[in-house]
Amino acid sequence: MKRSDTPPAMDADALRKAIEWAILSRRSVRAFLPTRVPRETVESILDVARFAATGVNIQPWRVHVVTGRAKDRICAAIQRVNDDSALDETCADEWDYYPREWISPYLERxxxxxxKLYGLLGIEKGDKERMQAQHSRNYQFFDAPVGLFFTIDRVMQQGSLLDYGMFLQNIMIAARAHGLSTCPQAAFMKYHKVISEQLRLEKTERFVVGMSLGFADFSCVENTLVTERAEVGSFTTFYSD
Incomplete structure (x- = not known):
């Protein structure tokens, strides 16, 4: 894939609508079809995503793609730890993705x-067993055929995570152009040591996040979840004078 300042052969309105569709149709999918995604398609998505903006062009990302038996092995390794309460208690996120203290409006959101998700699945408040079972589906990539793990060099600082976010968004938007869906998953952070061992990562690599990639199974009720978004006026201030 090469850069081009010339837009595709479509009028400006159609181009705008195509871009907006890709962004607005992106959602976190939690049930996937087993339909195979060719390696060439994954490479094509990453080939587009790599043009994300980065400070002084450092491009801080490393991508680890798992499919087939490799994916099955790593899922099984994580699940073994997840199922063993003694081992599970030794696992913790390497860095804080979420705030240590939740305040309004983030807590309410x-x-x-x-x-909303539990309601769709018929999981009642206090049903910890079913909540845990649903959460554990993260570690099977929600049955997606492709799993992605993202790492970053430990020398990088917080600014590189901003770069990384733009790269991840590019992946999710480019996937929509192929009719594919994704689910970015911070849940994998807890098992970064297991993932590092399974992938034989360098000690210089820090785990960032995981992601499921595949064709959404729209027959599953969890994929009807629609999240609410704050209106522009609630988070934007305009200055003109």
Whole structure:
């Protein structure tokens, strides 16, 4: 894939609508079809995503793609630890993705999306067993055929995570152009040591996040979840004078 300042052969309105569709149709999918995704398609998505903006062009990302038996092995390794309470208690996130203290409005948003998902699945408040079972589906990539793990060199600082976010968004948007869906998963952070061992990562690599990639199974009720977004006026201030 090469850069081009010339847009595709479509009028400006059609181009705008195509871009907006890709962004607005992106959502975190939690149930996938087993349909195979060719390696060439994954490479094509990453080939587009690599043009994300980065400070002084450092391009801080490393991508580890797992499919087939390799994916099965790593899922099984994580699940073994997840199922063993003694081992599971020794696992912790390497760095803070979420705030240590939740405040409004973030706490309310977190609770709302969680209870919406559980409500769709018929999981009642206090049903910890079913909540845990649903959460554990993260570690099977929600049955997606492709799993991605993202790492970064430990020398990088917080600014590189901003770069990384743009790269991840590019992946998710480019996937929509192929009719594919994704789910970015911070849940994998807890098992970064297991992942590092399974992938034989260099000690200089820090785990960032995981992601499921595949064709969404729209027959599953969890994929009807629609999250609410704050209106532009609630987070934007315009200055003109």
């Amino acid at each position: 977190k609770r709302t999306v969680g209870w």
